[in-house]
Amino acid sequence: MRYLPLTDADRREMLRVIGAKSVDELFRDVPASARLPGKVAGLPDHQGELEVERAFQAFAAKNVSPANAPFFIGAGAYRHHVPSTVDYMIQRGEFLTSYTPYQPEITQGTLQYLFEFQTQVTLLTGMEVANASMYDGSTGTSEAVLMANRVTRRHKALISGGLHPQYRGVIQTTARWEGFNAVVAKTDVDGFEDLIAAIDKETSCVVVQNPSFFGHVRDFTKLAEACHAAGALLIVVVTEVVSLGLITPPGEMGADIVVCEGQSIGNGLGFGGPYVGLFATREKYMRQMPGRLVGETVDADGKRGFVLTLSTREQHIRREKATSNICTNAGLCALAFTIHLTLLGEAGFRRLAELNHAKASELADRVAAIPGVAVVNDSFFNEFTVRLPKPAAPVVEALAAKGILAGLPVSRLIPDDPSVANLLLLAATETATEHGMAPLVAGLKEVL
Amino acid sequence: MSMKYTNEHEWIRVEGDVGTIGITQYAQEQLGDVVFVEVPAVGRKVAKGESVAVVESVKAASDIYAPVSGEVVEGNAALADAPGDVNAEPTGKGWFFKLKLSDKSELDGLMDEAGYEAFVKSLG
Amino acid sequence: MVQSLDRSQGRAGTAVTDATAAPKTFTGNRALQIEEPLIFEMGQAGRCGVDLPEPPKVKDRLNGLRRGGEIGLPGLSEPQVVQHYTRLSQKNYAIDMGVYPLGSCTMKHNPRINEKVARLAGIGDLHPLQPISTVQGALELIDTLAHWLKTLTGMPAVAMSPAAGAHGEMCGMMAIAAALDARGERAQRKIVLAPESAHGTNPATAAALGFTVKAIPANERGRVDLAALKAALGPEVAAIMLTNPNTCGLFESEIVEIAKAVHEAGAYFYCDGANFNAIAGRVRPGDLGVDCMHINLHKTFSTPHGGGGPGAGPVVLSAALAPFAPYPWIVKNGDAWTVAEEGTAVAGTPFGRLKAFHGQMGMFSRALAYIMSHGADGLKQASEDAVLSANYVMAALKDVMTPAFDGPCMHEALFDDSFLKDTGVSTLDFAKAMIDEGYHPMTMYFPLVVHGAMLIEPTESQAKEDLDQFIGALRSLTERARSGTAVEDFKAAPRFSPRRRLDETLAARKPILRWRPSNNPPGTDPLRQAAE
Structure with a gap:
């Protein structure tokens, strides 16, 4: 098997060093009732690259590209x-096969591009700080609502009828099982929706999309003012991030949190994933953000370097009090995004x-x-x-x-x-x- | 008045009916370099044992619990810019907040200095 | 004395110069280690890395909201972009470079056929909302992977949409909450049991769903204390969240009894499948009594870790939980595939939707390519080699390092820091010294239940010669640590990496999370400084 370097001779020698007669001995803690006599039944054996590629070409042939x-x-x-450069660069093994930069001394490449990515996201959205990415726009939106609930200590989110229906579904699912109230406005086909009257003292946030699911471009300045007057946050979702090259950014309209689906830049359609969520907010809410953050610092020689920072918000330290259970981000998709945007300028x-x-x-x-x-x-x-x-x-x-x-x-x-x-x-x-x-x-x- | 201690490694020093609260030398050593402190808002009424502040180092985060009940009269605003004060002077400049005590008898349940020292020793 | 495994082809005894003591270069570079500015410090107006046609003039329909002012994006040409990211890449350690023994993360070889098939026209370029008739092959692909995952785990159903392991945990625990809801017991069962050694995501997930997490202790063998677990079970318990093999790298030998006790108490068994790589193809979690388990495709099934994602976390479900699986899923009707989504008539009561579209298709393609390449025989062999390699590392180091537990481990070897006691060298120092030896450190200080933990997961991807060199390096480091003469060296490590230890306290006290022109006052710009 081409992925396995150990030879039978290696295996025998290693067992000798371990002091075990067979590999079965190493699995002795598996209860007898769960020990399979051999490999899992009913599945084919290994295949060469040629055969695997043919199988995938057969899948592809049944689709319309x-x-x-x-x-x-x-x-x-x-x-x-x-651009071709994007896909070539992200396949460099040093990017592709590295992991979360837990050891900053030997992952400055990842950390620096994430720092650049965070900066690009703040510029596009007109916001002050951004994280190192979310799974995608839909999950990022749901995390934004949870964050608004934490910031305001309120539990009622007001959802625009112009929000992508599946994003709305993700928020409703989160609301149902995590225990907050998601009030969904009626479907807004014509783009005339006015949510200001629906904001009250319990509202933690209003979630709108620009352009809306139906394509309308809206000015949310007044909505932002109404949110702030009521102590609520305005969350603006952008599912087509290219629009930010032409349309006033949400930050200038007074948004408190901006979530974008970043797929359009650098990432192919890929039948729906993996994509990359952009997440930006005001500096004062920085410590309530979910996800990874990269920050600038210096090393022992005084040289500029980057590290994961403010990680006390995260699950591996805060455990049940974490801002989110998120562990990974969308590192490689964020890399594709940042390279493409750098090419564009x-x-x-x-x-x-x-x-x-x-x-x-x-x-x-x-x-x-x-x-x-x-x-x-x-x-x-x-x-x-x-x-x-x-x-x-x-x-x-x-x-x-x-x-x-x-x-x-x-x-x-x-x-x-x-x-x-x-x-x-x-x-x-x-x-x-x-x-x-x-x-x-x-x-x-x-x-x- | 001398200081009293909790088994969550907070200290309280009471003058009149106002207690000043912070974390102990042992606690700051365990945390390492403190990078962030969140202190409670003035006017907040807290119950004994309630989580009222947060202290963070690079690798750890701890909740600070009210050693006694009362109303917050001051938070140490200087810690926002100088969280390292908690490491340098945990019982001095590095105090967290001040409480107007609502029931001074609650102090009786806390450890004195000797008791706290013995407690720390028992942790190994 | 440890035999040197220096492969530099240099003659033994050749003087080695201390790189940090070398004279400064004009550029600040050190041969292949090139100092690289930020794109914002490189950009020039008038440069662009793409050629796009002049847009036709149209009357804009932007509702008066045309963006004014500069966005502030730097302009770079294509060659500059290629050089920038190539140089950045050279500051990273990666699986492609060698042993990456990060325990619990399964840093195994990432085959390139995976990348190729994921990008095929007709797979990588499909829109998720194309008419169902035009994506039959894509649905078949997902269903094929689903079949493998169900068969390998011995479970009847799988939810494919979770975007990562933690998202899979959310999926599984929501399914459990929904099942309790259906039984009318959700308000009553508010406690989730988890061992102290659990991944941080477990308590974070349970707490997010309103459960109270109660820790269950481990016994002296590093396994769940069955008696303590039984005592903790009751009518208020919703579920147990348990990693198996556990975070100490050990198989929970009483897992069948644990499952039985959990079910008898009316609770569900969530298995954290982060460590499935030890048993895939050899043990089916369904035979152990689990109700749901997420599978990290980026661990067990080799999809690239990508600098921290994207992952994918499909969740296999027992018959008890299958009716609550979230939208969407793939249904086969005769020769045709379709998608069950909102508005489709379905059996069961889906608990909702976890993300837009159908899940991490790009990861599905890669994982399936890996699975088909390995086959049932190869997967079994891979798991055995992973376990063999971990035990080999453990056996070869146990006289100089201190294993946390007796007996064989599964796919990762866990040591505590007692071998460093009184040396002045900490787990962190030891790990940083590994960097200078050319390795990515192991997972440190996790699991929390072991003092100064070092969790080594070699995976099945390393040749014995490479494991031997790795073992040799660690043995040499233990000797140096215990010699008492090298403490300062350890504290100063790493010295040969692109950066030395970074000031994380400074980063957290004064967070700088984005570039601003004011970040670099004159004299601090690394390039300008070098030229001055």
């Missing part, structure tokens, strides 16, 4: 071009955002011209909602049969609300082309 189809799906995961990131907005604007105009189809949004970044004259789910299936990946029927994520049945969410990034838009428009005309 977005590279081979007109593609307009977003809804919290976006198809962007990732100020000019590239802004231009990327402009390109996305231009492509989506073009698509919106073309789709709006189809008889019976209405674009719901006045404002959007690279994704918007359209109302079809019939239910969207079968339309999307019919287009898929023609080889077009046409967007998300909203009913897939909000199955219990018949009013959204005809809604289709369409996204266009810099990867969208005339080649893709024309078949989509033609296909829609045909199946409607």
